[in-house]
Amino acid sequence: MAERYHPGDRVRTSRADPPHHTRLPRYARGATGTVVERQGRYPLPDLRARQLPAGPEPVYTVRFAAAELFGEGDHSVTVDLWESYLRPAGPAEQR
């Protein structure tokens, strides 16, 4: 599976609240951030935890402004996210 995103790309995280294990932290759901780097490919934990077939999938470091995540704060938080958790940010979410 080729990487869909590049460093600098704006991405939005899923808002889904799955009933199974996931590694998209709740505080980072439905948030827009910037891809910092590619980490390689790893099996998606959401599938592995349910013993479903999981091929290697790209993982990215994504940087979020604290204000985007929490509505306040001047720091940033980077979260390591599988490609399945991301979609391209819309035009209104570019900065």
Next chain:
Amino acid sequence: MSGDHGGPAAAVAARVRHVEALLERRGLVDARELDRAIGAFVTRASPANGARVAARAWLDPGFRGRLLADANAALPELGLSMRGGLQEQRLKVVENTADAHNVIVCTLCSCYPIALLGPSPTWYKSEAYRSRVVRDPRAVLREFGFYPGPAVRITVWDASAESRYMVLPRRPPGTEGLDEQALAALVTRNGLIGVAPV
């Protein structure tokens, strides 16, 4: 967030012992081999390793560059690696500068570069640290007695996937004449996590 590690640890330990006994009984693992692997991993794992890495990076700009670009490729220069577990773990070293400070956390559980920092401190695994440091790192750092200036940009690195993180602290002023060993002695585990200046 997932449960507090201070919780039913005894129940988890009992389950692990039971699984281990089953694996041994069925001949899937050898008890001595398991003990040897865990022993080798834990005895080599120490914050002294992370301190050596930081001291070398301060003294050798070439090593510092290689470490920040690809930490897994640079560690063997010091006889270290991230291969102690079942598979090699990706390590990312994040560098503090005059205007940027880094802090590491694992909000989902307790991921931590054990090979370089030894077993993690209890507070690192606490729900309080994991939930608060992403939201208000300055408040958490204040509780450690650390006050980065208002102009310093803070980044919190949440190890939510398969990478592990270590902070490269800033070299303290007035240490120009010190050798690698003396510099390494200045580096603390908290500094390598990012909750202390060094």
